[in-house]
Amino acid sequence: MKAFLGFIKKEFIHIFRDFKTMIILFGIPVTQIMIFGYAVTNEISNVKVIILDNAKDEISRDIIHKIEASRYFMIADYIQDPNDIEAYFKKGDVKEAIIFEKDLEKKLRKEGTASIQLILDAIDANTATLIESYTSSIIRTSVNEKYSNPQLIRIQPEFRMLYNENMEGTYMFVPGTMALILILISAMMTSISITKEKELGTMEILLVSPLRPTQIIIGKVIPYFFLSFINAVIILALSYFVFDVPIYGNFFLLMALSMLFIMMALSLGIMISTLSSSQQSAMMISIFVLMLPTMLLSGFIFPIDNMPTLLQLLSNVVPAKWYISIVKKIMLVGVDFQFVIKETLILFGMCILFIGVSIKRFKIRLD
Amino acid sequence: MNIIEVNHINKSFGAVRALNDIKFSVKEGEIFGLIGPDGAGKTTLFRLFTTLLLPDKGQIFINNKNVVKHYKEIRHIMGYMPGRFSLYQDLSVEENLQFFATIFQSSIEENYDLIKPIYSQIEDFKKRRAGALSGGMKQKLALSCALIHKPQILVLDEPTTGVDSVSRKEFWEILHQLKEKGITIVVSTPYMDEAGLCDRVALIQKGRILSIDTPLNIEKSFPKHLYAIKTKDMHKLIHDLEKYQYTHSTFPFGQFVHYTDKRNEFNIRDVYDYLEKNSHIQISIDKIKAGIEDCFMELMINQEEK
Amino acid sequence: MKDAERIIKVRKLYKKFGSFTANKDLNFDVYKGEIFGFLGANGAGKTTAMKILCGLSKPTSGEVKIANYDIYTQTNEIKKNIGYMSQKFSLYEDLTIKENIRLFGGIYGLSKSEIEKRGKELIKHLELEGAKDKLIKDIPLGWKQKLAFSIAVLHEPDIVFLDEPTGGVDPITRRQFWKLIYEAAGKGVTIFVTTHYMDEAEYCNRLSIMVDGEIVALDDPLSLIKQYKSSNMDEVFLKLVRKI
Numbered sequence: 001m002k003a004f005l006g007f008i009k010k011e012f013i014h015i016f017r018d019f020k021t022m023i024i025l026f027g028i029p030v031t032q033i034m035i036f037g038y039a040v041t042n043e044i045s046n047v048k049v050i051i052l053d054n055a056k057d058e059i060s061r062d063i064i065h066k067i068e069a070s071r072y073f074m075i076a077d078y079i080q081d082p083n084d085i086e087a088y089f090k091k092g093d094v095k096e097a098i099i100f101e102k103d104l105e106k107k108l109r110k111e112g113t114a115s116i117q118l119i120l121d122a123i124d125a126n127t128a129t130l131i132e133s134y135t136s137s138i139i140r141t142s143v144n145e146k147y148s149n150p151q152l153i154r155i156q157p158e159f160r161m162l163y164n165e166n167m168e169g170t171y172m173f174v175p176g177t178m179a180l181i182l183i184l185i186s187a188m189m190t191s192i193s194i195t196k197e198k199e200l201g202t203m204e205i206l207l208v209s210p211l212r213p214t215q216i217i218i219g220k221v222i223p224y225f226f227l228s229f230i231n232a233v234i235i236l237a238l239s240y241f242v243f244d245v246p247i248y249g250n251f252f253l254l255m256a257l258s259m260l261f262i263m264m265a266l267s268l269g270i271m272i273s274t275l276s277s278s279q280q281s282a283m284m285i286s287i288f289v290l291m292l293p294t295m296l297l298s299g300f301i302f303p304i305d306n307m308p309t310l311l312q313l314l315s316n317v318v319p320a321k322w323y324i325s326i327v328k329k330i331m332l333v334g335v336d337f338q339f340v341i342k343e344t345l346i347l348f349g350m351c352i353l354f355i356g357v358s359i360k361r362f363k364i365r366l367d
Numbered sequence: 368m369n370i371i372e373v374n375h376i377n378k379s380f381g382a383v384r385a386l387n388d389i390k391f392s393v394k395e396g397e398i399f400g401l402i403g404p405d406g407a408g409k410t411t412l413f414r415l416f417t418t419l420l421l422p423d424k425g426q427i428f429i430n431n432k433n434v435v436k437h438y439k440e441i442r443h444i445m446g447y448m449p450g451r452f453s454l455y456q457d458l459s460v461e462e463n464l465q466f467f468a469t470i471f472q473s474s475i476e477e478n479y480d481l482i483k484p485i486y487s488q489i490e491d492f493k494k495r496r497a498g499a500l501s502g503g504m505k506q507k508l509a510l511s512c513a514l515i516h517k518p519q520i521l522v523l524d525e526p527t528t529g530v531d532s533v534s535r536k537e538f539w540e541i542l543h544q545l546k547e548k549g550i551t552i553v554v555s556t557p558y559m560d561e562a563g564l565c566d567r568v569a570l571i572q573k574g575r576i577l578s579i580d581t582p583l584n585i586e587k588s589f590p591k592h593l594y595a596i597k598t599k600d601m602h603k604l605i606h607d608l609e610k611y612q613y614t615h616s617t618f619p620f621g622q623f624v625h626y627t628d629k630r631n632e633f634n635i636r637d638v639y640d641y642l643e644k645n646s647h648i649q650i651s652i653d654k655i656k657a658g659i660e661d662c663f664m665e666l667m668i669n670q671e672e673k
Numbered sequence: 674m675k676d677a678e679r680i681i682k683v684r685k686l687y688k689k690f691g692s693f694t695a696n697k698d699l700n701f702d703v704y705k706g707e708i709f710g711f712l713g714a715n716g717a718g719k720t721t722a723m724k725i726l727c728g729l730s731k732p733t734s735g736e737v738k739i740a741n742y743d744i745y746t747q748t749n750e751i752k753k754n755i756g757y758m759s760q761k762f763s764l765y766e767d768l769t770i771k772e773n774i775r776l777f778g779g780i781y782g783l784s785k786s787e788i789e790k791r792g793k794e795l796i797k798h799l800e801l802e803g804a805k806d807k808l809i810k811d812i813p814l815g816w817k818q819k820l821a822f823s824i825a826v827l828h829e830p831d832i833v834f835l836d837e838p839t840g841g842v843d844p845i846t847r848r849q850f851w852k853l854i855y856e857a858a859g860k861g862v863t864i865f866v867t868t869h870y871m872d873e874a875e876y877c878n879r880l881s882i883m884v885d886g887e888i889v890a891l892d893d894p895l896s897l898i899k900q901y902k903s904s905n906m907d908e909v910f911l912k913l914v915r916k917i
Contacts, residue, residue: 006469010458017457201453205512208417208447209470210439404843405814501716529760529840531714531869532907533914557841558870560907572843602855618848621875621905622895664844 003211007219014193015223025189029181029231033238036173044130048076048094050085055104063116063142067098072134085119095121096131108143108152115154122159129244132157174239175327176300178232178258179320183265183294185228188286190220190269195282198273213362221266228262248334254327257344261323264347267354268319274361294320322346370395370520370551371416376425378411385411387574389425393553393567398546400565401555402659408574409555410450413524416553417447429520443471446518448509450525456498460489460508463497464515471516481548482511485541503534510541514550521545523554527561539564559660570663577666582659589657589665591615591627594635598647607645613637618664625661678705680832680863681726686735688721695721697886699735703832703879708854708864710874710894713883714914719867720836722883726865727834728752740831753782756825756862759836763821766810770801773809774824781828788827795823815846822853832863839870851876871907880906882913889913 016022049067053060067073076094079085088094099117101107107114118135122128136157140150197203206216232255239245247254268290276282295301297311298320304312315321322343329335329343337344371393378386386408393399401409414420416427418438427434429441454463464486468474479486485507492500497508506526513521523542527535539561542552554565562568563582570577570585578585598604604624608617615627626638635652642650657665681703688696695718703709713719724730726739728748737744740754764773774795778788796805799819804812812820818838825833835854839847851873858864866877874880874894881891890897890913894906901909 003470003472006466010455010462010466013462014455014457200456201449201451202455204414204417204419204449205447205453205467206470207419208442208445209467210443210472211470404846405841407843503715525841529715529837529869531717531914532871533714533911535869536911559844602859605852618845619851619876621872622898660844667843667845 003209004215004219007211007215008222011193011219011223015227021189025185025227026231026234028184029177029235030238032177032181033173033235033243036177044072044127044134046074047072047096047131049073049096049098049135050077050079050088050094051075052079052082052085052097052099054102055100057103057105059105059108059142059146060100062146063098063100063139066138066142067135070134070138072131089121095128096135098135108147113152113154115156118155118157120157120159128159132159133244174235174245174331175324176295176298176320178235178327179261179298179300179323180291180294181231181235182228182258182262182323183268183290183320184286185231186224186262186265187269187272187290188283189227190224190266191272191276191282191286192279193224194220194270194273195276195279199278214359217270217358217362221270224266224269225259225262228265229259232258232262245331247331249330250336253337254330257323257326257330257340257347260344260347260351261319261326264319264351264354267351267358270358270362271354274358274363293318297321298324300324319347319350368395369393370430371399371553372426372428372431373412373416374426374428376412376415376422376427378408378415378420378423385574386415386422389571389574389576391569391576391579393551395551396546396549397566398542398552398554398564400562400568401553401571402557402559402562402568402663403555403571404557406573407571409571410524412571413447413522413553413555417445417522418442443516444519446513446516446521448513448521448523448526450528452505452509454497454505454509454512457496459494459496460500461493463508464511467512468515473516475515478515478517481517481545482514484544485514486511502530503537506530506534506538510538514545518550520551520553523552525555525557527556527558535561559658559663562659568659570659570666572663572667572670575670577670578662585659585662586657589662591657591665592635593655593657593661594626594638595620595623595653595655596626596638596642597623597649597651598642599649600647603645604642604647607642607647611638611641616664616668618661620660625655627665679703680705680707680740681709681865682736682738683726684736686722686725686737687733688718688725688730689733695886696725696732699888701881701888701891703863703865705831705863706858706861707879708858708866708877710877710880711865711867711883712874712880712910713867717883718886719883723834723836723865723867727755727757754831756828756830756833757836758821758825758833758838760818760838760840761836764809764817764824767808769808770796770805770812770820773820774827777824778827781830783828791827795820795827799823815842815849818842819846819850819853822850822857826857826862829860830862832865833857835864835866837867837869839868839873847873871905871910874906874910882910884914884916 051064053064068075077088082099085097088097097119099119101115104114116139118132120128120132136155139153139155143153144150197206236247240247272282272285276285297315297318300320304315304321307315326340326343329340369392373389373391376386376389389412401412403409411420415422416429416434418434418441421435430444432441434441455466458466464475489504489507492504497505500508510526527538530538535558542554546552565582567579567581568585569579596604605617605619608614608624608626613629613633615629617624617626639650639652679702683699683701686696686699687694699722711719711723725732725737725744728744728751731745739751742750742754744751765776768776771792774792775788778792783791796802801816801820809817822835822838839850842850854864868874877894879891879893880897881888883889892900897909898905901912903909903912
């Protein structure tokens with residue numbers, strides 16, 4: 001056990017001494033999140049809004065006035081029929097419809113609650129969320145001035161995802177980045193660190209030592225498990241606190257399944273190291289077998305539904321596809337575990353497969 | 368008692384026969400040298416008995432234990448220093464030593480006495496990263512690491528290759544000190560002059576053992592009379608001797624040329640006359656004892672002829 | 674020898690890395706057709722000096738001329754007029770013998786017909802006709818080193834630098850290698866060689882021995898052996914390095 005702990009300590013020294021790699025490991029996820037985050041969250045201005053005012057009372061007029069006065073919004077039209085909304089959205093320039101229910105003020109006064117419906121065009125879901133939050137804050141300010149309790153009003157945002165029903169490709173940068181970074185650190189770094197020992201000749205000494213091969217493998221894996229986990233937390237924290245990406249589902253479930261994905265990636269890394277004898281080939285395999293499919297075939301950048309059938313079939317063997325699906329469902333849709341059982345089982349199966357192959361292939365000898 | 372028994376080992380890599388019917392044994396407490404050039408099969412042989420490779424044919428026993436079946440036990444009693452510099456460059460001298468001590472379930476303190484004569488020479492640099500050490504210092508650190516668990520058998524693959532002749536001498540002095548402490552040492556080297564520092568040696572070339580014996584016996588078994596010849600123009604001397612009809616072998620050795628004759632019975636005066644006739648001056652011819660390098664080359668010639 | 678054409682001129686050469694002086698006041702000349710042995714313990718500063726002479730690194734101070742070209746300003750000319758071979762890197766392992774000859778001939782600016790002609794001679798001289806289409810990685814180390822040397826002098830450089838060219842080579846091939854060196858020197862190529870084999874040191878016309886960045890001895894082998902009251906170079910070396 002002492003020998004094993006000594007081995008893990010050595011691994012941590014390797015990682016922390018290699019300052020450049022550390023910067024890359026923690027720099028990439030942060031910059032990637034920043035770039036994606038800022039690229040999609042441009043400040044909004046002069047967003048075209050249509051209004052269906054069924055109330056036509058003091059409070060609705062006040063809100064409409066405030067919206068009109070805001071530099072963020074521009075009222076494009078007042079409509080009478082809710083069925084017209086679709087047509088406006090389809091033209092593409094109107095992003096939001098605000099619908100005031102009948103007897104708004106009366107309800108507020110008598111029942112202490114009333115609701116305003118917001119319908120948003122969520123082709124660009126990120127912008128849609130921003131518009132929704134700006135509108136809500138104007139509404140609440142208005143209600144607050146009159147009743148000194150902004151909570152009286154129920155705002156019912158409805159994201160009409162006319163062309164983008166499942167919010168594809170918008171908040172996707174979070175699950176995508178998570179998948180990419182975790183694969184990168186776990187699989188690529190472990191495989192490189194193992195092949196490095198082969199190249200240096202230290203693997204010979206390790207094999208000749210009483211240290212068991214399983215201890216060598218686990219010792220290699222543990223530090224990267226930690227690093228990956230920390231990275232996952234950083235990515236989530238950044239998206240949540242800086243870019244207001246919501247986490248609707250259970251945070252702990254998300255983390256638990258992320259750990260499963262990390263385990264899968266680590267076993268994949270070990271498998272790669274058993275297939276390659278040099279750092280260079282480990283790197284090449286990692287890039288072509290892991291990074292490219294993770295970016296191109298997982299739904300991270302290109303929606304899988306739009307791919308040719310062959311690529312769609314191929315995407316099934318890309319682990320990141322299943323992980324992205326898990327993150328998306330838990331984080332952005334907010335479902336329970338039962339809805340991600342399929343993905344979990346697939347990742348689990350892959351993990352077992354890779355571990356099996358690695359154990360079979362990792363030799364106690366050199367040839 | 369034989370601590371290592373190697374029985375008729377064969378090992379091929381694809382079509383290349385790396386080792387061909389290798390058989391020898393190493394006695395407990397001796398320094399056994401494997402002498403041969405690169406590509407002779409020394410490293411392959413070492414990897415076989417450090418349990419890193421499996422033989423195609425034959426068995427190796429260490430302490431009467433088969434290396435294939437009992438590799439775990441054998442790994443405990445063996446200290447191995449591979450040919451390449453195999454330490455962690457980004458770890459300091461002390462950290463490397465510490466690491467190898469822990470993975471062999473030992474500690475620096477426990478066996479400090481054993482490594483002290485070597486380690487004390489580099490201890491001043493213990494905070495320095497191993498990658499920044501000079502060649503000689505790296506070699507001493509690698510040896511310290513191989514010794515830290517007090518192995519019964521020390522296996523050193525070309526520890527002196529690329530090391531200057533003074534550091535090489537120091538290194539061999541250390542090996543002799545370790546031998547005094549009862550450690551069996553198996554060492555390989557491409558430097559023929561190091562053979563004399565071993566108790567017994569195996570000369571190895573192209574996967575075959577040419578000869579195994581004490582260095583002295585090998586030298587005695589040299590089948591020819593050997594002469595060291597010197598004249599003013601060494602260049603011409605080599606050239607002329609190569610043309611001489613009775614030349615069996617002629618090899619430059621530093622300031623001399625080592626010469627053997629094809630004939631078993633002859634008068635060396637013939638050679639003198641031949642050289643004089645070819646206008647050499649300041650001719651000196653001395654009968655000398657063969658060294659390991661002479662023997663090695665003679666055996667190589669025989670092997671080629673076969 | 675002093676009347677011969679001077680190929681290397683080194684005066685007051687210093688090379689410092691921070692506070693560490695790797696080369697200290699080196700002064701020597703090497704003449705055309707000479708075999709000059711450059712000895713020293715590991716870490717004595719040989720490699721540093723060799724790099725400077727090949728034009729790969731600039732001295733901190735001092736004058737260095739290679740084939741009359743200045744090391745500070747004319748490194749391109751120098752590189753055209755030298756050959757280099759080391760134990761570690763010599764030829765491309767995944768190219769055949771013929772391809773290596775063509776490649777290096779081309780790098781050193783030989784014309785196609787010249788490469789063809791000299792390549793043929795070289796292959797014939799080394800008796801490699803049967804193996805010319807073999808990959809370098811499939812031929813024995815001894816052949817490799819002989820071939821590497823022959824390729825390093827293919828463009829008939831003024832001087833060729835050999836960095837431990839015979840490390841690990843069997844004793845017979847080692848001597849064949851030195852025969853090639855003698856032949857090249859006979860044709861007027863200057864040989865600048867480092868080695869750890871002390872018998873090889875005795876094959877050199879002149880030797881310099883470096884200790885701690887300084888040249889502590891420079892003469893022909895026999896004079897050095899006499900001067901240090903030794904029987905061979907090995908003893909001389911030992912005495913100088915251990916400062917007895």
